[in-house]
Amino acid sequence: MTDHRTPATHQRAPATHQHTRTTDQRTLAAVTGALYLVTFATSIPALALKAPFLGGGGSLAAAQTAAVLEIMLAVACAGTAVAFYPIGRRYAPALALGFVASRITEAALVAVGVIALLAFTTVRAGLDADAPLPSTLDALAALHDGAFLVGPGLLPALNAALFGTLLIRHRLVPRIIPAAGLIGAPLLTFSALATIGGLVDQVSPVAGVLALPIALWEFAIGIWLLAKGVHVAPVDG
Template sequence: MQTSNTPDHTRPPTFQPPRAPFRGVATTAGVMYLITIVASIPAQFVSYAPVLNNADYVLGAGADTRVMWGGLLEVITALACIGTAVVLFPVVRRQHEGAALGFVTARVFEASLIITGVVAMLSVVTLRQPSASGADAAARLVTSEALVAAHDWTFILGPGVMPGINAVLLGYVMYRSGLVPRAIPAIGLLGAPLFLVAGAATVVGVNEPGSVWTALATLPIFAWEASLGVWLTARGFKADAVRRLCAGDQASV
């Protein structure tokens, strides 16, 4: 007679499906991509609005807390921006190490421009002094205008140009490797030239940052990054593509 303390060897072992290769990497990268989207939009178009839309902000009542929250969201965006590249690097370098390294460098450069813009916006908050008058008030206005101009250029050269370069580098690797459905990187690869042309036109003064052309050029890049983030978070890398990359590493040893 079997007691309750005797193990039941007749019971079949519980089956545990194998974990998909690099599943944690894919999920982390996907979440970070979504964070860059969720955090950046309110920062630029909501939180910074009091400073960007009011030339006399430094002499008025201000909305410092709102602007500082925007700065925090931008810092989160910059860190997540770097995180997407650092997390993906060990995987995508197996397909093309040069493109993977270029992607990391481009993301770090983009993040540095974002942080520069944050410093400019928070500096305006520091300068705000409603009681200033005369030469002091004039100096604060001039300095504030310069800081806002610096922020505007960091936005043009950062989020206004670098996502197109990122789409070319990472999109190429993702398309060639098949780590995600090829329709996803194809959106980025097709949209990148239009985005870069619009960005270059803005830099030389032919196009405006908020123009219809800019909005249309941004849509494919937004769709590429959003779809990549959702796919990596929900599904991860395609297992057969990961196996091919790993097999290629072993064959090259």
């Protein structure tokens, strides 16, 4: 059968496919960026709300609000990697899949911390106002702190190593952004290991300074992906 389509018709399909793929990548990148910003909007106020309560003060309502925020944090953590995976697998499937696994593990540890916090609130709500705090609460607080030390306290370093390497290797965003994450990864790892070794307090000025490059990287990549998306680079091979 003779093909009566004109050359222009033959050329239109690839162009349309490329446009659709670019649009899809733009949307996925924007979702990834928005979810990164959600992690900021939830984690910082949650820490401020729950810390006094875990220390024996604060209010039940504040702790419950922190738990809700951290459930949102867990969903956003996993969502960043899942949303970006269709883009990342085109360039570096192993790095993209590793990022998904690491981010979901972080989200799971956040969820463990939330469960410990909710158990803490339940036990403490049943106590008389002047009653001494039972040792059970110390155990729940320790479980919460441990989950957050290994989760949001350590795994963002692995996330940055995987995601930052993917982005910088294939020039999907300006190099300065993932470079901040790759610089911050060993600093955050050192901070977490120093905390485990008892050299640094989990919430302290030293830990805050060491975590700053990772925080800047995550905020910057969130803003960039939401506003600009990724550069649609050709896939090797």
